[in-house]
Amino acid sequence: MVRTPCCDKTGLRKGTWTPEEDRKLMAYVTRYGCWNWRQLPKFAGLARCGKSCRLRWMNYLRPNIKRGSYSKEEEETIIRLHDSLGNRWSAIAAQLPGRTDNEVKNHWHTTLKKRFKHKPSAAAKDGKDNSSQDPKLRRGTSREKEETKLNDVDHLLISSPNPPLILESSLSSQQPASSDQNSSITTDNTVVTSKLDSGSDDNSTTTNTNTDIHTDTLLEAYEAESSNFWTEPFLSDINYMWSDVSSVVPYEADQFPLLDGEILYPFDFYDQLQGLDL
DNA sequence: AAGCTTCTCAACCGCCAGGAG
């Protein structure tokens, strides 16, 4: 499923992330934010390129990542948005709280796409899905990007002017996060929450705006072709709790001997937990 | 049980946009 680890010419690691690397990245970003992805691995004590760190954080370690099966509503949203937007996975993912563009893209290619092999999307028919042909048309407008930015949790992480250096050997000497750092994290959580809320609103809005007759036809076909689809329980609703320990901290707590609870559960974790009837 | 094929998805790659100097 994952690539075997290897080293490139510059000595930077590639391939599968180890639990140790995840721990370092998570500890650093949680505590200090992603002030500069390029420089971050150096300060975090990681032999990875910045891009790799960013990708790992965005697609796997972020606290609000939703994992598990897609619900009927989520797949419906993907289908509708793909029909209207084409392969703009980040825009589609923005309407699916907790889902990453990579995940949405994978799910489309592995599952949803096959169900509509013979039914080209409206976007494709209208020429909207020409993104892969003309790279200049692949990107969203600056306004769309701005809106996406507002939803992007990471933009609210702190930007430390003097980033703390965390060397492998110095992790244990880290002091607890300052109140300022905590506030940024709390802000992060607030945004996550509002994003989740607004996400559903956006969903309905987008659905109303973008749904056309063709999409309905597409969805009907989709329903007809996926026999067990509508009858499946909302697995993701069961599996996903964005404040769940498993999503916030993918490893056992005792694997974080250097981290205190403040970092393990940096947000108003327990408050969220109580509200979920777990 | 073994070998083969198909599927899944984490991760890489290259390109582009936008900001800073």
Added chain:
DNA sequence: GCTCCTGGCGGTTGAGAAGCT
């Protein structure tokens, strides 16, 4: 206006899991 740097995006890859023969 130009160059450089960085973040972000979408396409693609390929190892491992799952299914099939």
